[in-house]
Amino acid sequence: MERGMRYGSSARLLAVLAGSTLGASAWAQDSVSTTAGLPGDAVSAYTIGANTEQVNNYVVDLTDKTSSWGNLYRFGPLMKGSAQTSSFFTTLIGAQAASNQFTSGPFLRAAYSQWNTLGAGVNATRNSAPANLIDTSAGVAQQFAVAFAEFGGGPNNTFGDGDDDNNIITGVVSFQFRTPSRLYVSRIVAASNRANFSAGNTATATLGLGGIDEAGNVHFAADGFGMVSGSAVADKRYLRVNSAARNTTLVNQVSSAGASDSTNSRVLLSGNQTSTTVPTILSSTIAGRPVLLGGDFAGNYIFENVANSTATSTAYLPSGGSPRGPISLTAHPFARVNAGASVATAAVLSRASADTRTRGISVWGVKNDGSVDLNTRLVLPSSVGGITDPTDGYDPAVVWATPANHEFTNFAGQVSFRGGSGPVAVQVLPSGDLLVAATVATTGTAPSAVPQSMDNYLAVARVNATSGAVTWSVAAHTGNAAGAAGNTSKVILGVTTPGGPLVPIGRIARYSEVFSGATNGPSISSPAIDAVGNLYFLATVSLNSGGLTTGLIKANYNGSGAYELELLARVGDVIAGANSTLNYQIQFMGVADADSVDSGAIFSGNIVQDAFSRVKLANTSYGSPLPLGALVVRAKIVYDRNNDGQYRDPTVAGNAGQPDQAYNVAMIVMPGFDARDYNSDGFINLDDLGDFITDFYLVPPPVSTDYNEDGFFNLDDLGDYITDFYLP
Ligand SMILES: [Ca+2]
Ligand SMILES: [Ca+2]
Ligand SMILES: [Ca+2]
Numbered sequence: 126m127e128r129g130m131r132y133g134s135s136a137r138l139l140a141v142l143a144g145s146t147l148g149a150s151a152w153a154q155d156s157v158s159t160t161a162g163l164p165g166d167a168v169s170a171y172t173i174g175a176n177t178e179q180v181n182n183y184v185v186d187l188t189d190k191t192s193s194w195g196n197l198y199r200f201g202p203l204m205k206g207s208a209q210t211s212s213f214f215t216t217l218i219g220a221q222a223a224s225n226q227f228t229s230g231p232f233l234r235a236a237y238s239q240w241n242t243l244g245a246g247v248n249a250t251r252n253s254a255p256a257n258l259i260d261t262s263a264g265v266a267q268q269f270a271v272a273f274a275e276f277g278g279g280p281n282n283t284f285g286d287g288d289d290d291n292n293i294i295t296g297v298v299s300f301q302f303r304t305p306s307r308l309y310v311s312r313i314v315a316a317s318n319r320a321n322f323s324a325g326n327t328a329t330a331t332l333g334l335g336g337i338d339e340a341g342n343v344h345f346a347a348d349g350f351g352m353v354s355g356s357a358v359a360d361k362r363y364l365r366v367n368s369a370a371r372n373t374t375l376v377n378q379v380s381s382a383g384a385s386d387s388t389n390s391r392v393l394l395s396g397n398q399t400s401t402t403v404p405t406i407l408s409s410t411i412a413g414r415p416v417l418l419g420g421d422f423a424g425n426y427i428f429e430n431v432a433n434s435t436a437t438s439t440a441y442l443p444s445g446g447s448p449r450g451p452i453s454l455t456a457h458p459f460a461r462v463n464a465g466a467s468v469a470t471a472a473v474l475s476r477a478s479a480d481t482r483t484r485g486i487s488v489w490g491v492k493n494d495g496s497v498d499l500n501t502r503l504v505l506p507s508s509v510g511g512i513t514d515p516t517d518g519y520d521p522a523v524v525w526a527t528p529a530n531h532e533f534t535n536f537a538g539q540v541s542f543r544g545g546s547g548p549v550a551v552q553v554l555p556s557g558d559l560l561v562a563a564t565v566a567t568t569g570t571a572p573s574a575v576p577q578s579m580d581n582y583l584a585v586a587r588v589n590a591t592s593g594a595v596t597w598s599v600a601a602h603t604g605n606a607a608g609a610a611g612n613t614s615k616v617i618l619g620v621t622t623p624g625g626p627l628v629p630i631g632r633i634a635r636y637s638e639v640f641s642g643a644t645n646g647p648s649i650s651s652p653a654i655d656a657v658g659n660l661y662f663l664a665t666v667s668l669n670s671g672g673l674t675t676g677l678i679k680a681n682y683n684g685s686g687a688y689e690l691e692l693l694a695r696v697g698d699v700i701a702g703a704n705s706t707l708n709y710q711i712q713f714m715g716v717a718d719a720d721s722v723d724s725g726a727i728f729s730g731n732i733v734q735d736a737f738s739r740v741k742l743a744n745t746s747y748g749s750p751l752p753l754g755a756l757v758v759r760a761k762i763v764y765d766r767n768n769d770g771q772y773r774d775p776t777v778a779g780n781a782g783q784p785d786q787a788y789n790v791a792m793i794v795m796p797g798f799d800a801r802d803y804n805s806d807g808f809i810n811l812d813d814l815g816d817f818i819t820d821f822y823l824v825p826p827p828v829s830t831d832y833n834e835d836g837f838f839n840l841d842d843l844g845d846y847i848t849d850f851y852l853p
């Protein structure tokens with residue numbers, strides 16, 4: 126591959142220019158409370174009335190962060206978990222989701238709070254008031270949405286009983302291309318399992334995420350698992366909340382009666398006693414209405430064939446086959462499963478009738494009403510040479526015994542009920558070919574059982590749109606039983622000087638190498654996939670400089686099967702938050718829980734799969750950050766509240782009374798986009814100016830020539846582009 130063509134290989138690359146562009150600032154729900162230590166400034170999910178915290182509208186300014194390859198990404202704590210008991214700063218965050226696409230239009234809200242002072246924020250009682258209220262009543266913005274499920278031990282601070290709290294939080298996010306570091310966030314408490322935080326077994330549902338579309342419609346599952354209230358949900362339900370329209374005067378409690386904000390909530394499946402998997406969504410932008418897609422343990426695909434009503438089908442499976450885990454979706458039809466009416470493509474792990482291991486991925490076309498078009502099934506190769514890593518020759522059929530027993534993973538344990546959704550990453554490439562990817566367990570006990578194996582590889586299949594030919598490759602792997610210590614696990618690459626050659630900086634590690642004594646994995650989360658087939662996942666890593674930790678990895682796709690690994694972030698990284706004016710440290714990003722994959726790890730639904738509409742994918746080079754739309758990652762961050770260079774979470778043993786503050790957050794990762802790079806080739810030069818002027822005089826003008834995003838195409842746009850172009 127052409128490393129010289131790598132995005133960021135030149136002194137003129139955007140990464141080097143970052144920070145000097147467009148006054149790009151680094152400020153981010155990046156805040157701490159006015160007082161040090163506990164309880165912090167996370168908002169309660171139950172506050173209504175004059176200081177209602179059901180909806181908060183605020184700015185998060187992202188912080189530039191350079192990857193191991195020298196490429197520019199931007200990070201920010203988009204939303205905190207909700208407030209908990211006085212013993213913890215926030216709830217625990219479980220599954221997350223992002224809308225599959227961007228849309229554009231007016232800002233969701235007419236104004237957003239902004240601050241860059243320690244202590245300022247959106248909590249009505251624990252922050253000082255934000256200094257600024259930014260008027261967004263005019264202009265065109267890009268919009269996407271994210272969601273997470275959160276849970277806590279409830280008022281009694283004990284997990285596993287009928288007072289546990291559980292919420293679905295959404296964020297509808299707007300931004301403009303000229304100021305891509307600035308996100309305008311509407312944080313919304315979409316649904317809760319109780320009306321308030323009063324003591325007692327008053328919780329009425331257990332919630333599982335799920336999917337969200339770019340308008341903020343969120344789909345989730347609800348049942349009465351562990352609940353004892355007489356009002357608890359008594360069946361296996363699916364619900365939708367139009368979170369952008371949430372009534373802020375009440376808590377949207379999910380119970381047997383439905384949901385309190387009944388105007389903006391719908392029960393889409395009720396009376397059902399068959400266990401379901403967490404649902405996803407075919408977006409309102411594509412289908413004209415949000416369409417729920419889900420599945421159950423009887424093998425049915427469940428789809429909202431008409432608004433607020435569901436139908437089932439097994440036409441997506443081979444005869445006698447069965448699915449495993451939640452389904453995944455990409456908002457693009459794939460020719461070979463599209464008889465003409467597909468608007469999207471879905472995928473799920475599956476077994477054929479005789480299988481005792483989960484070795485297949487079923488793929489089907491999804492029509493406008495969610496129904497099944499054509500289908501196909503891809504089966505993991507088990508022969509030597511059937512699937513290898515082209516970069517290092519790794520062949521799992523050689524390294525690991527009984528390759529016919531290798532199986533797709535990250536669907537067991539709690540995943541079907543609590544998310545994430547789902548284990549299979551699916552994308553239709555610009556060429557029309559299909560790419561699917563999922564994590565494989567090479568060893569294990571009984572099929573699909575927990576404890577889950579920590580010996581993993583990330584398998585990718587490309588399906589030719591014309592011939593149907595399937596080619597498999599390995600994108601990442603843990604090597605042999607010794608993991609990173611065996612020196613055969615996949616290398617992670619980086620530059621040691623800006624623009625320098627890529628050299629190994631570490632390896633994927635086996636989970637027990639990082640967490641000694643651990644007896645289960647996985648070591649590699651499920652992947653999320655971007656517009657050109659790059660993969661994003663969490664994995665335990667061994668770094669030459671940073672030791673054993675957990676990393677956020679991008680696997681760069683060369684277009685023909687080979688992937689090289691780039692480190693985007695790791696546990697231990699420190700990021701400067703400029704809204705809070707404090708540094709914070711990433712202290713947790715989790716891959717596994719006590720027996721299986723962590724629902725809060727990355728799954729395929731964690732990414733906005735489409736690039737920004739202004740990005741010209743055909744011009745982006747290998748390694749470019751620009752194909753990434755946006756990625757949500759659950760993290761625990763610790764603010765250095767007293768600015769002493771120490772990051773001491775006071776809820777961790779030995780740190781009691783410390784002034785620092787620790788929050789579980791939905792971190793957003795976005796590409797280092799620069800609106801001046803008009804042709805998206807990674808350089809800002811006269812080609813861009815020429816291309817812009819050419820487009821500007823086209824009739825009709827492309828949307829991208831409304832450069833200043835005011836909804837008008839006029840000379841102001843040309844002037845603003847030229848002005849920006851000549852900024853230093
Ligand atoms: Ca409890
Ligand atoms: Ca400190
Ligand atoms: Ca350019």
Ligand SMILES: [Ca+2]
Nearest residue numbers: 831835837842
């Ligand atoms: Ca304009």
